[in-house]
Amino acid sequence: MTNTRIGELVFLEHFAPLYKLPVPEHLAEPVTQSKLKEKLGRWGAGIVKPDVLAGKRGKAGLVRKVENVQDALRVLRDVAAEEINGQNPRGAYVVQMVPADLEIFTAISYSARTLSPAFTVSLRGGMEVEAISEADKVTVPLNVFQGLNAYQASEALAKLGLKGKLNSRLSIVFVNLWDMFITTGMLRCEVNPWRVTTDGRIWACDFKATFDENNFKARDLGLSWPEYPSRETAFEAEMNAWAAASHQGQAHVSSLGGKKILPLLFGGGASTIITETLTQLGGEPIFLSDFGGNPPYERMKKTAAICFEHHLHQCALLLILGGKANNTLIDVTFSAIADALQECVDAKGPVSIPVVVGRGGARLVQGMVALSKTLSNLRLPYVFFGPDTPITLVAEYAVALMRAGEQRKPKGRL
Numbered sequence: 001m002t003n004t005r006i007g008e009l010v011f012l013e014h015f016a017p018l019y020k021l022p023v024p025e026h027l028a029e030p031v032t033q034s035k036l037k038e039k040l041g042r043w044g045a046g047i048v049k050p051d052v053l054a055g056k057r058g059k060a061g062l063v064r065k066v067e068n069v070q071d072a073l074r075v076l077r078d079v080a081a082e083e084i085n086g087q088n089p090r091g092a093y094v095v096q097m098v099p100a101d102l103e104i105f106t107a108i109s110y111s112a113r114t115l116s117p118a119f120t121v122s123l124r125g126g127m128e129v130e131a132i133s134e135a136d137k138v139t140v141p142l143n144v145f146q147g148l149n150a151y152q153a154s155e156a157l158a159k160l161g162l163k164g165k166l167n168s169r170l171s172i173v174f175v176n177l178w179d180m181f182i183t184t185g186m187l188r189c190e191v192n193p194w195r196v197t198t199d200g201r202i203w204a205c206d207f208k209a210t211f212d213e214n215n216f217k218a219r220d221l222g223l224s225w226p227e228y229p230s231r232e233t234a235f236e237a238e239m240n241a242w243a244a245a246s247h248q249g250q251a252h253v254s255s256l257g258g259k260k261i262l263p264l265l266f267g268g269g270a271s272t273i274i275t276e277t278l279t280q281l282g283g284e285p286i287f288l289s290d291f292g293g294n295p296p297y298e299r300m301k302k303t304a305a306i307c308f309e310h311h312l313h314q315c316a317l318l319l320i321l322g323g324k325a326n327n328t329l330i331d332v333t334f335s336a337i338a339d340a341l342q343e344c345v346d347a348k349g350p351v352s353i354p355v356v357v358g359r360g361g362a363r364l365v366q367g368m369v370a371l372s373k374t375l376s377n378l379r380l381p382y383v384f385f386g387p388d389t390p391i392t393l394v395a396e397y398a399v400a401l402m403r404a405g406e407q408r409k410p411k412g413r414l
Contacts, residue, residue: 004210004211005053005208005209005210005211006053006208006209006211006226007051007052007053007207007208008049008051008095008206008207008208009026009028009051009093010226011023011204011207011209012026012028012095012207013026013028015180015184016204018180019176019177019179019180020176021173021176021177021180021204022173022201022202022203022204023203023204023205024095024096024097024098024203024205025039025043025095025096026093026094026095026096027039027046027093027094027095028051028091028093029091029092029093031072031073031076031093031094033069033073036069036072036073036094037069039094039096040066040067040068040069040072043096043097044067044097045065045066045067045097046065046066046067046072046094046095046096046097047063047064047065047066047094047095047096047097048063048064048065048066048072048075048076048079048092048093048094049062049063049079049092049093049094049095050062050079050080050082050084050089050091050092051080051089051090051091051092051093051226052084052087052088052089052090053087053208054084054085054087054257055085055208055257056084056085056128057084060082060084060085062079062082062084064079065097066094072094075092076092076093076094077092079092080092085257087257090226090227095205098195098197098203098205099195099197099198100193100195100196100197100205101196101197101198102123102125102195102196103123103124103125103126103193103194103195103196104121104122104123104125104170104193104194104195104196105120105121105122105123105124105125105126105127105132105137105190105191105192105193105194106119106120106121106122106174106177106190106191106192106194107119107120107188107189107190107191107192108120108148108177108178108181108186108188108189108190109187109188109189109276109280110187110188111141114141116141116142116143116144117142117144117147117181117182118139118140118141118142119139119140119142119148119152119153119156119174119178120137120138120139120140121137121138121140121153121156121157121160121174122136122137122138122160123136123160123161123162124136124137125192125193125194125195126192126193127192128282131282136160137160138156138157138159138160140152140153140155140156142178144182147175147178147179147182148174148175148177148178149175150168150171150172150174150175151171153170153171153174153175154167154168154171157170157171165200166196166200169200169202170194170202173194173202177189177191183217184211184217184221185211185212185215185216185217185221186209186210186211187210187211187212187276188209188210188276189207189208189209189210190207190208190209191204191205191206191207192206193205193206233255234310235253235255235287235306235307235310235311236253236254236255236287238306238310239251239253239303239306239307240253242302242303242306246299248293248294248295248296248299249291249292249293249294249295249296249299249300249303250290250291250292250293250295251291251295251299251303252289252290252291253287253288253289253307254287254288254289255286255287256275256279256284256285256286256287256288258279258283258284258285258286258287259284259286259314259315259316260283260284260285260286260315260316260317260402261278261283261284261285261286261315261316261317261318261319261398261399261402262286262307262311262312262315262317262318262319263275263278263285263286263287263288263289263319263321264289264291264304264307264318264319264320264321264337265288265289265290265291265319265321265322266290266291266292266321266322266323266325266328266333266359267290267292267322267323267325270321270322270323270391271288271289271290271322272288273391273392274319274321274391274392274395275288277391277392277395277396278319278395278398278399281395281396281399282399282403283395283398283399283402285319286311286315287311289307291303291304291333292322292325292328293327293328294325294327294328294329295328295332295333295336296332297332297335297336298336299336300332300333300336300337301336301337301339301340302340304336304337304340304341305340305343305344308340308341308344309344309348312341312344312345312348312351313348313349313351315353316353316402316405316406317353317354317355317356317398317401317402317405318353318354318355318356318380319355319356319357319395319398320334320337320355320356320357320358320359320371321356321357321358321359321391321394321395321398322358322359322391323360323387323391324359324360324361324387325359325360325361325362326361328361328362329361329362329363329367330359330360330361330362330363330364330366330367330368331363331364331366331367331370332363332367333367334359334367334368334370334371335367335370335371337371338370338371338373338374338375339374341374341375341378342374342377342378345378350378350379351378351380352380353380353405354380354381354382354383354401354402354405355375355380355381355382355383356382356383356385356394356397356398356401357371357382357383357384357385358384358385358386358389358391358394359385359386359387360386360387361387364386364387368384372384383397383401385397
């Protein structure tokens with residue numbers, strides 16, 4: 001599975017007009033003084049944003065209000081040159097500022113547990129999804145063939161206390177959002193926030209989506225997928241060089257900017273599902289990885305050693321997880337990981353993090369015995385899950401365990 005992500009600018013220019021989704025006006029490069037003067041004269045103010053896939057642009061200070069041409073040109077130039085989470089923008093653009101009385105969050109994605117789509121809505125838009133409590137959002141399981149209808153969307157909004165004409169208008173818009181999701185081969189799409197103005201107008205004010213490029217629906221769009229420049233991290237550079245050194249086993253990583261969960265994952269499809277689950281739950285995985293393909297001992301040991309060298313002493317939890325393997329000897333991979341872990345601790349000092357392991361396949365018991373000996377020797381608490389436990393449940397457990405550990409940490413004195 002090859003996943004491609006898009007951000008707000010592609011949505012504004014291609015998808016929103018096609019599916020009649022209301023969006024504010026925008027101005028993208030090339031931006032001229034005359035165009036800016038005309039737009040800002042009508043808008044009153046604009047918001048400059050970088051065209052980058054990294055999240056939390058606002059928290060990084062890269063979403064900025066502008067009110068005149070000189071400031072807008074300067075901010076467009078500055079924002080386009082700023083790096084965020086190791087990613088460089090393709091450029092910058094300015095959108096009409098939309099004052100709002102109400103902000104709404106929506107997402108449509110495939111449940112990693114049921115593999116069916118689900119629609120989620122909350123009236124606490126503008127927040128990170130992991131910050132929205134369960135009581136403040138409603139999730140509607142969907143049938144992929146029947147999709148989301150206006151009645152279901154209306155009921156979800158009513159459960160959150162929103163009724164009347166606005167409920168009806170939003171329900172129609174959300175059905176259009178579903179139509180876009182299902183007809184284009186999206187794996188996930190998120191609008192956060194929808195802004196509702198004092199006169200009741202609705203605007204989609206930020207967007208991101210993930211596609212499966214191999215889905216015929218995505219291929220038939222005829223889009224040239226945007227290429228975003230990125231700066232290869234030292235970790236990625238070392239792992240990519242190691243991956244190219246041999247055809248035995250896989251050693252694929254892609255940094256995600258997270259800082260909490262160190263994931264050693266196995267199986268391309270399983271790795272994607274696990275990473276999506278961790279991200280949606282706020283687990284902040286450090287990178288996306290795939291280390292399957294039956295790697296021999298030395299290959300797996302070096303792969304794990306590179307991960308540990310760069311991230312072990314900064315993470316909050318080590319996750320070793322994959323589906324049931326058909327062609328990988330679990331005792332070989334687990335023994336290699338255990339030895340790499342022991343050597344990293346010997347060289348750099350002890351760590352105090354929980355370890356969550358989930359796997360299935362040939363020689364699983366022998367592998368668990370080898371790994372448990374090392375974890376016990378290092379006095380690291382660990383939990384093993386076998387092949388009968390879904391990988392998504394293991395991922396959910398890992399995030400819950402990590403959060404419990406964070407809550408138990410002593411607070412600093414005031």
